């Protein structure tokens with residue numbers, strides 16, 4: 001029996017099933033995950049991905065492990081899950097919340113994981129409604145990576161705002177950045193746009209600046225993997241380049257995220273750990289995409305999965321708790337009541 005379900009996760013009493021995001025859009029394949037090892041494999045390969053979903057799925061895996069193993073092992077498992085991907089702080093948020101329940105036993109862990117899942121669903125709804133308030137019919141919105149229902153327990157972050165706008169009858173046109181090198185935009189966001197019935201056009205990341213120069217972009221909306229106390233934020237690599245282009249072309253640039261993506265302990269973007277990934281992802285494409293190598297097979301590669309956008313390039317931070325401009329961020333209003 002499924003206890004909880006989102007677009008990309010089914011939670012059973014003793015296992016998870018995830019929608020394998022490396023197989024989309026070619027196939028909708030649900031895969032069983034019943035151990036920390038299986039979860040780590042899925043997360044490292046981005047079969048489970050997106051900041052909120054990584055954290056929530058880790059919470060369930062830990063709770064299910066705790067139900068079958070002695071308490072003496074729980075901390076080591078949590079440490080192992082925590083180290084799987086370093087940049088998105090939602091993983092740390094969820095595991096901190098779970099560890100705080102260790103003393104109350106396995107049943108409390110199962111309840112806590114469920115509460116985190118339900119919290120994320122509600123946070124998505126709130127931030128998405130705030131984001132939709134900033135959209136008007138006729139807007140041409142550019143987005144990067146994938147920030148929709150696939151990546152969260154609810155309607156999504158930046159794509160959530162587009163989805164709520166659509167529900168309100170606001171007519172948008174969305175430009176979807178392909179998002180090199182793993183193509184979360186081309187594979188997942190394009191699929192979600194079609195699913196939502198939102199008209200869109202797919203572009204390569206390198207086309208965004210000239211699209212703005214042609215006056216065809218009214219707003220940029222992206223998600224975040226970690227927002228610092230000063231408003232700097234990490235998101236999928238390529239976001240910084242978009243922010244620079246948007247600033248130059250005076251296109252409003254919005255970040256949409258839940259408060260669980262804010263890291264008050266991270267003063268500035270310089271403190272965000274950036275995940276480095278295998279060079280093979282840039283030399284060619286593998287796995288679900290087939291096996292194609294277009295660069296010399298030994299070409300040296302720099303492959304950071306995320307980049308940091310400085311706060312000064314952001315028009316507003318749209319959180320579940322409010323919409324903050326740079327003056328509000330400087331006053332620390334986004335940190336008020338955090339945790």
Ligand SMILES: CSC[C@@H](O)[C@@H](O)C(=O)COP(=O)(O)O
Nearest residue numbers: 049050051145147151223224236
């Ligand atoms: C879900 S919204 C924010 C981010 O998690 C998203 O934009 C992103 O960068 C995801 O990266 P990914 O490497 O696909 O997990």
